Amino acid sequence: MSTLEIKDLHVSIDTEQGTKEILKGVSLTIRTGETHAIMGPNGSGKSTLASTIAGHPRYNVTSGTITLDGEDVLAMSVDERARAGMFLAMQYPVEVPGVSMTNFLRTAKTAIDGEAPKLRTWTKDVKAAMAQLRIDADFTQRNVNEGFSGGEKKRVEILQLELFKPKFAILDETDSGLDVDALKVVSEGVNRAHAEGNMGTLLITHYTRILRYIKPDFVHVFVDGQVVEEGGPELADRLEEEGYDRYATGAGAATIAAADAAAQA
Amino acid sequence: MTDITTEKARIGAPSAQPFINGFTEEGESLSPLNAAESKSPLAGEAVKRHSHGGGVGVPDSSRAGRLTSYKLADFKPLTGMEEDWRFTPLKRLRGLHTEVLNGAAPSVSVTAPDNVIVETVGRDDRRIGSAAIPEDRVSANAWENFTEATVITVPAEVQADGEVSVLLTGQGTAASAQHVVIVAEKFSKSVVVLDHQGTAVVSENIEILVEDGAQLTVISLQEWNDDAVHASSQQAKLGRDAKFKHIVVSLGGDLVRVTPSARFTAPGAEAELFGLYFADAGQHLEQRLFVDHAVANCKSNVLYKGALQGRNAHTVWVGDVLIRKEAEGTDTYEANRNLVLTDGARADSVPNLEIETGLIAGAGHASATGRFDDQHLFYLMARGIPEEVARRLVVRGFLNEIIQKIKVPAIEERLTAAVERELAATNH
Numbered sequence: 190m191s192t193l194e195i196k197d198l199h200v201s202i203d204t205e206q207g208t209k210e211i212l213k214g215v216s217l218t219i220r221t222g223e224t225h226a227i228m229g230p231n232g233s234g235k236s237t238l239a240s241t242i243a244g245h246p247r248y249n250v251t252s253g254t255i256t257l258d259g260e261d262v263l264a265m266s267v268d269e270r271a272r273a274g275m276f277l278a279m280q281y282p283v284e285v286p287g288v289s290m291t292n293f294l295r296t297a298k299t300a301i302d303g304e305a306p307k308l309r310t311w312t313k314d315v316k317a318a319m320a321q322l323r324i325d326a327d328f329t330q331r332n333v334n335e336g337f338s339g340g341e342k343k344r345v346e347i348l349q350l351e352l353f354k355p356k357f358a359i360l361d362e363t364d365s366g367l368d369v370d371a372l373k374v375v376s377e378g379v380n381r382a383h384a385e386g387n388m389g390t391l392l393i394t395h396y397t398r399i400l401r402y403i404k405p406d407f408v409h410v411f412v413d414g415q416v417v418e419e420g421g422p423e424l425a426d427r428l429e430e431e432g433y434d435r436y437a438t439g440a441g442a443a444t445i446a447a448a449d450a451a452a453q454a
Numbered sequence: 455m456t457d458i459t460t461e462k463a464r465i466g467a468p469s470a471q472p473f474i475n476g477f478t479e480e481g482e483s484l485s486p487l488n489a490a491e492s493k494s495p496l497a498g499e500a501v502k503r504h505s506h507g508g509g510v511g512v513p514d515s516s517r518a519g520r521l522t523s524y525k526l527a528d529f530k531p532l533t534g535m536e537e538d539w540r541f542t543p544l545k546r547l548r549g550l551h552t553e554v555l556n557g558a559a560p561s562v563s564v565t566a567p568d569n570v571i572v573e574t575v576g577r578d579d580r581r582i583g584s585a586a587i588p589e590d591r592v593s594a595n596a597w598e599n600f601t602e603a604t605v606i607t608v609p610a611e612v613q614a615d616g617e618v619s620v621l622l623t624g625q626g627t628a629a630s631a632q633h634v635v636i637v638a639e640k641f642s643k644s645v646v647v648l649d650h651q652g653t654a655v656v657s658e659n660i661e662i663l664v665e666d667g668a669q670l671t672v673i674s675l676q677e678w679n680d681d682a683v684h685a686s687s688q689q690a691k692l693g694r695d696a697k698f699k700h701i702v703v704s705l706g707g708d709l710v711r712v713t714p715s716a717r718f719t720a721p722g723a724e725a726e727l728f729g730l731y732f733a734d735a736g737q738h739l740e741q742r743l744f745v746d747h748a749v750a751n752c753k754s755n756v757l758y759k760g761a762l763q764g765r766n767a768h769t770v771w772v773g774d775v776l777i778r779k780e781a782e783g784t785d786t787y788e789a790n791r792n793l794v795l796t797d798g799a800r801a802d803s804v805p806n807l808e809i810e811t812g813l814i815a816g817a818g819h820a821s822a823t824g825r826f827d828d829q830h831l832f833y834l835m836a837r838g839i840p841e842e843v844a845r846r847l848v849v850r851g852f853l854n855e856i857i858q859k860i861k862v863p864a865i866e867e868r869l870t871a872a873v874e875r876e877l878a879a880t881n882h
Contacts, residue, residue, distance in 0.1 A: 243836050244836075245832060246828070246832070266835070266841070267832060267835035267836055268835040268836075268838055268839055268840050268841065268844070270836075271835070271836055271837055271838035271839075272838045277836055279833070279836075282833070283829045283830060283832070283833040285830050285833060285834065285847075285848065285851055286851055286852065286855055287850065287851025287852050287853065287854035287855045287858075288834075288847050288848070288850070288851035288854075292847075293834070293837075293847070296839055296843065296847065297834075297837035297838050297839055300837070300838040300839045300840060300843070301837075301838040332851070333833075349837065353837070353838070
């Protein structure tokens with residue numbers, strides 16, 4: 190049983206116009222076995238939260254804490270975080286030319302486990318996981334994400350999730366750009382990993398569509414860098430019907446003005 | 455930590471700002487010396503009487519206008535101001551451009567499948583000069599001084615079983631001349647590996663004749679000792695529907711300057727020119743290639759990748775692609791990528807594309823020199839891979855793209871190990 194705890198997190202980025210605060214005090218606690226959905230409109234800071242947890246250098250934490258079973262995650266380097274049990278399924282997985290999938294998967298697994306996986310079982314595990322995600326066997330010979338379609342890249346992210354067995358999985362808009370079939374395949378993968386019972390999931394999404402396949406225990410609505418509403422799965426259903434517009438009134442003046450402008454248009 | 459310079463252009467794209475003084479989107483500008491002397495008796499029009507290139511009326515700035523001659527005397531002594539020598543430290547050439555090249559040439563030992571013919575011939579052999587003509591003084595110096603040549607012939611329609619391995623072992627630091635002729639006869643298929651090792655100061659001419667329908671891969675490995683100096687002109691002449699793959703791998707040596715070229719003489723041929731170089735502190739690794747689309751409907755693809763580490767590691771890549779007026783239907787692309795691993799290293803990269811006809815299938819060039827891509831590093835580290843390992847994985851991956859094109863497993867393994875050794879020498 191593990192706990193990932195985010196407390197009053199403030200995050201900013203450097204832009205050409207100066208420093209811009211994106212997360213304005215986010216608190217969230219995720220435990221093993223739980224699935225939390227973070228939903229919100231574009232630009233609300235959902236992906237920033239995901240990247241910050243993973244340690245992307247672009248995001249500066251100005252205050253607040255992230256701890257994993259009491260350990261200070263913010264003090265860890267990117268690779269230490271992954272070895273501590275965090276996994277970020279990226280929204281835009283990066284192509285790494287010249288590094289084969291086989292080599293990459295084995296190197297990562299070795300780093301995470303602290304020892305090389307046994308070759309025979311490992312090869313079998315990889316094959317089986319790939320088959321379940323309907324990834325062609327020849328992908329192992331291809332370079333990491335190189336020339337993969339958007340859907341293939343997402344499936345390969347989930348392949349890693351299943352193979353690396355993290356304590357916490359953060360899925361950053363894994364559903365975006367997927368057709369229904371791919372969405373099902375990917376969701377099944379997440380559900381399989383979850384069913385092993387040793388993982389907590391933070392599911393970041395703009396749409397409610399994926400929540401038909403992955404059932405969240407908690408739903409948090411993000412607007413303008415803050416959680417504006419929290420609830421159970423029923424909140425997702427409500428969002429599907431009503432959209433995010435009603436949160437505009439509860440948010441800052443700028444948002445209200447924007448909503449007014451939209452209403453007048 | 456992002457790209458230092460990136461240039462990418464396709465035909466019709468708006469012209470970019472010049473990145474380097476002396477360069478325009480047309481290519482390199484003439485060095486002032488050449489420009490000033492172009493009217494003297496030994497340069498410009500007078501010189502072009504020796505030329506098999508563009509001849510009178512072709513501007514000096516065109517690759518077609520370059521002087522070519524078998525006679526050393528036709529080339530003026532080098533000053534370092536010449537367009538094609540301006541990046542090369544002449545002081546380190548150890549006499550290849552000034553002395554009589556009568557030192558012992560690297561020994562040649564050829565291992566070949568039975569159906570390939572290997573001969574050692576004199577200067578008067580009819581095949582000498584069948585594919586190449588020197589384009590610079592150092593090459594002409596070797597042409598004038600070599601005493602015997604190795605001729606490798608893959609007879610017509612023979613599919614060589616296994617590669618032809620040519621081991622060239624340096625015999626010391628006396629300036630020497632070497633000559634090798636490779637003839638891939640009609641419809642033959644073969645792989646020739648030129649494996650340069652040991653210590654040598656040598657100027658080398660490699661002539662490569664790829665006859666109609668032949669498929670030839672030539673791999674030139676430069677794994678010299680640290681004190682070697684090597685200038686190598688490797689000129690290929692391609693017949694109708696010929697397929698030629700040329701791979702240059704330069705890892706060892708104090709100064710290595712390889713000048714490969716592919717000349718199309720009949721339609722339907724394809725040339726792929728690949729290169730990999732890894733320069734350590736103090737090393738000068740230079741590659742200048744030329745693809746001459748002189749006839750219609752030929753294809754060429756060029757990719758060179760280099761890594762640099764250590765103080766005064768210097769690499770030069772100049773890629774000249776010329777699409778002549780006759781070369782309608784040409785499809786060509788050239789790219790150079792450099793990865794600078796430490797401070798104090800310098801990579802020069804100059805892609806030149808000259809186009810004399812608009813009726814082509816495609817033409818492009820690209821060059822990028824940068825440090826590690828942070829996005830690659832982040833992705834790998836986010837999977838638990840420590841930074842050090844991730845960096846190596848990226849460099850290895852970066853260079854692997856070329857190694858993967860070799861398709862000779864033994865050589866691929868050897869080069870992978872060699873790159874590993876280079877990486878181990880890095881102290882990030």
